Amino acid sequence: MLISKTQLVLIVLLPLLGSLLAGLFGRQIGRAGAHTVTILGVAISCALSMHVLWQLLQGAPVFNENLYTWLQVGDISVNVGFLVDKLTAMMMVVVTFVSLLVHIYTIGYMADDDGYQRFFSYISLFTFSMLMLVMSNNFMQLFFGWEAVGLVSYLLIGFWYKRPTAVFANLKAFLVNRVGDFGFLLGIAGVLLWLGTLDYAHVFANVDQIRGATVEILPGHVWSIATVICICLFIGAMGKSAQVPLHVWLPDSMEGPTPISALIHAATMVTAGIFMVARMSPLFELSETALAFVLFIGATTAFWTGLIGMVQNDIKRVVAYSTLSQLGYMTVALGVSAYSAAVYHLMTHAFFKALLFLGAGSVIIGMHHEQDMRKMGGLRKYMPITHVMMWVGTLALVGTPFFSGFYSKDTIIEAAAEHAHANAGWIAQYAYWAVLLGAFVTSFYSFRLLYLTFFGEERFRAAHAHDHHHAAHDDHGHGHHGGHEPHESPWVVTLPLVLLAIPSVLIGFVTVGPMLFGTDMLGHVRQLPFFAGAIHVLPEHDVIARLAEEFHGPVAFALHGFMAPAFWLTLAGFALATLLYLVKPDLRATVTRALAGPIRLLERKYYMDDLWIGGLGGGGLQLGKASSAIDAGLIDGAVNGAARLVASLAAVLRRIQTGYLYHYAFAMILGLVALLAMARYYWQ
Secondary structure, eight states, X not given: OOOOHHHHHHHHHHHHHHHHHHHHSHHHXXXXXXXXXXXXXXXXXXXXXXXXXXXXXXXXXXXXXXXXXXXXXXXXXEEEEEEESHHHHHHHHHHHHHHHHHHHHHHHHTTTOTTHHHHHHHHHHHHHHHHHHHXXXXXXXXXXXXXXXXXXXXXXXXXXXXXXXXXXXXXXXXXXXXXXHHHHHHHHHHHHHXXXXXXXXXXXXXXXXXXXXXXXXXXXXXXXXXXXXXXXXXXXXXXXXXXXXXXXXXXXXXXXXXXXXXXXXXXXXXXXXXXXXXXXXXXXXXXXXXXXXXXXXXXXXHHHHHHHHTTOOBHHHHHHHHHHHHHHHHHHHHHTTOHHHHHHHHHHHHHHHHHHHHHHHHHHXXXXXXXXXXXXXXXXXXXXXXXXXXXXXXXXXXXXXXXXXXXXXXXXXXXXXXXXXXXXXXXHHHHHHHHHHHHHHHHHHHXXXXXXXXXXXXXXXXXXXXXXXXXTBOTTSOBOOSSSSOOOOOHHHHHHHHHHHHHHHHHHXXXXXXXXXXXXXXXXXXXXXXXXXXXXXXXXXXHHHHHHTTOOOHXXXXXXXXXXXXXXHXXXXXXXXXXXXXXXXXXHHHHHHHTHHHHHHHHTGGGHHIIIIIIIIHHHHHHHHHXXXXXXXXXXXXXXXXXHHHHHHHHHHHTTOOOOHHHHHHHHHHHHHHHHHHHHHHHO
């Protein structure tokens, strides 16, 4: 059973075809035509991706083939080709499945929007770009997909281009990602310089060439070549996967429509960095320093960005900070060499986080495009389906045993504990405590969101009465749906929620054994690990193999989870949120006054925005103004001064040219006298 090349080409090109039809011929085919062609393209792509994964599970060999040569320079060739193993196939299914549900959801969410066809064109183009990224078999194609998803993300964040906040947010995302991408490009250049090829298979086969090799970047400072390459590549991942300090663009990206928050900023694009590091595991395993750097950045992101989510009032921004925190968890897994746990959490997180974002979008529709949770409350009786779906997503996110998020998140915490036990270094200890305490933080802001939105008093009546004179049209360019009573969303919005809730509950239970620990579904029969061949880990780094010895099936794992410290911290977060937001809401004012300092620090996001915008951005602006002043004063002065000198001399000399013959004769006589005087002087 072989994977067909035609099948893979169709998977990639069908979303591109749908995007071109909706984008270039949107007016001719209309709204129905635009969503039909794009949904059909992504649906077929999703079905074919599932078939590819099924073929690999049935024993089909890994597909690694170049389709054509794009560029040949000397011995270096740059090809367009596909590498499809189980890691790639899993990513293809996640990307196309979530994208398909987001396409369907968009029919309802963007129903009143003028840019309907343009939006479908963009999200289909994003699907094509992401598939090119995950299916590539070389660094150049990876970089093409990497930049393409960044470009489409820029277009989608600023989709409502008449809103200054959206334009600012997409520019911020674009510029911050350029910082990361510069590092990424340097990493790829390092691979080409020291390994002489951009093809994955050749790079991974020749990693021994750089094992122990060093380079002197600055005089007297010797670096391991593997460390230089890996840290540069990871800087690219820090931008794309929003790791501290390159995380500042992700919360602002919530200015885009909710469907893209789910597709790009929860399920797919932000996980590209995680996927890339897992794919580059043979390189990262060569450098302890690079892994420690990855671990430190991941731990910092997991805990500290989660804290900011505790003080947010915009429903989408709470979920956005949750995404930052969960990306930190995945990065911690990469840093302890638990690459399979990182991509496993990537998969489970894609389902429940897309569910939470689309659920938040459903609330926004029901509330006539209101996003402030302080103006909600008591929505559970108006939006019963959305309410239940949000509970499912929340229980998965906080790591409730038996839900999908538990199996992946708990494995990362266990892997960090195992790594900390084996390593006495402070980074290992810091990472373990960061992911453990992160369980409390995640639980608190998740249940806070549920209580503020669906429980308590109905605050929207007072809010709507206050905003009544603004009711004709809201900030998002959407018309109001008429009336102020909240309502359940249409089926095109709620159906994707239900379809995402199913894997959010079940997929962890079903796949934890086969994908992580190399057992059958019930944890009995040992078999080859799912990612064998795709992910390479040195035996001394293999924390997942050590955890696998203790794995006795998904039920035993979940029951053990009830006794783990992470569960008790989650319970504590739930209890505190319940006390402050449900049982004794009057207590909140006292707590807010007592913690005014830390709360202000969190509300200002640790002043990171001030550093980026005021410091780096403002500094760049001031440098530009100074350069402009130097250019205007010194350089333009010198150039203009020279021009003025020539003009002045010309004006003087012009007066000699009178046109009178006796003037010229007099000048000739003067010249002759001067020549004779000079000749006499030299002859003497």
